[in-house]
Amino acid sequence: MTLRGIVGVGAGVILAAGIAGYFYFPNPLWTTGRMIRSLESENEMHRLMAVGLLKDRAPGSxxxxxxxxxxxxxxxxxxxxSASTTLCEIxxxxxxxxxxxxxxxNQLARETASQTMICMQRFEKK
Incomplete structure (x- = not known):
């Protein structure tokens, strides 16, 4: 196999992996609704990625x-x-x-909401 053939195969693999990632991992090209649905994923990293991506859309949504x-x-x-930090910034x-x-x-939701409100109060005073 020539170098050109190897590079072509490598590029094809990268492209295929990129396309697969688009469908599997939350990413900026997804709609807001799709990101929100991914917050229900069993995969913690998917939920964390979705929260991070929603940060850019949250102020207007x-x-x-x-x-x-x-x-x-x-x-x-x-x-x-991550959700608390984003809400505090909003x-x-x-x-x-x-x-x-x-x-x-949910006790975790109550406690984190309370901490977020405290964060907002401190952030406003600065």
């Missing part, structure tokens, strides 16, 4: 903000922390969504 509030109850602390527009989370049945 009520659906993304509501999904991030739901992620405050995630069983994995990295997902909860600030005031997230407050109406956070208030009900303070009464959530």
């Amino acid at each position: 009520e659906k993304a903000i509501a999904a991030l509030v739901l992620a405050l109850g995630d069983k994995w602390d990295e997902v909860r922390g 600030g005031e527009p997230a407050i109406p969504y956070l208030r009900p989370a303070l009464q959530d049945n």
Whole structure:
């Protein structure tokens, strides 16, 4: 096999892997709805990636903000922390969504929502 043949095969493998990744891993090309649905994935990394990607869409999307509030109850602390940080950065527009989370049945959601509100208060004062 020539170098050109090897490079061609390598590029094909990379392209195929990239296409497979598009369908499997949350990425910026996905719709907001698809990212939100991936928050229900069994895979922690998929949920964390989705929260990170929703960060860019959340300020202008009520659906993304509501999904991030739901992620405050995630069983994995990295997902909860990332969602909390994003909501803290969004600030005031997230407050109406956070208030009900303070009464959530999920203790993790209540605690993380409370911490997020405290973060917002501290962030506002600066």
